[in-house]
Amino acid sequence: xxxxxxxIIRTVLAIVAVFVIIIVFAVGTNSSxxxxxxxxxxxxxxxxxxxxxxxxxxxxxxxxQKNVLTGHWKVDAIINDDIIVxxxxxxxxxxxxxxxxxxxxxxxxxxxxxxxxxxxKDIEVIYSEW
Numbered sequence: 001x002x003x004x005x006x007x008i009i010r011t012v013l014a015i016v017a018v019f020v021i022i023i024v025f026a027v028g029t030n031s032s033x034x035x036x037x038x039x040x041x042x043x044x045x046x047x048x049x050x051x052x053x054x055x056x057x058x059x060x061x062x063x064x065q066k067n068v069l070t071g072h073w074k075v076d077a078i079i080n081d082d083i084i085v086x087x088x089x090x091x092x093x094x095x096x097x098x099x100x101x102x103x104x105x106x107x108x109x110x111x112x113x114x115x116x117x118x119x120x121k122d123i124e125v126i127y128s129e130w
Contacts, residue, residue, distance in 0.1 A: 061128035
């Protein structure tokens with residue numbers, strides 16, 4: 001009887017382990033569609049930054065993370081080689097609002113006149129490969 005109970009418990013644990021592995025793999029992989037959308041979102045982040053802040057010369061995207069529980073995305077970047085920022089967006093590909101949730105290493109100076117046009121193509125951008 002004990003042997004039968006041990007076999008049943010091992011079988012149940014094996015089945016649970018298989019489901020956990022499948023779920024982790026399915027949630028943890030980045031599809032090519034997500035990668036394409038993230039590239040577009042990073043381009044939007046460049047436009048947002050150039051439009052709202054002064055003296056932007058370079059933006060290097062470093063890390064991309066998705067909060068699986070909320071669906072929000074966090075993108076870490078370095079601006080002008082010394083200002084570390086974290087962007088936040090609600091979802092990919094839906095033109096969601098962009099926010100900066102963290103700023104370290106230097107100050108981003110908000111533009112007083114947002115009508116001043118700076119072309120995004122004049123900014124050196126290094127995209128994250130995530």
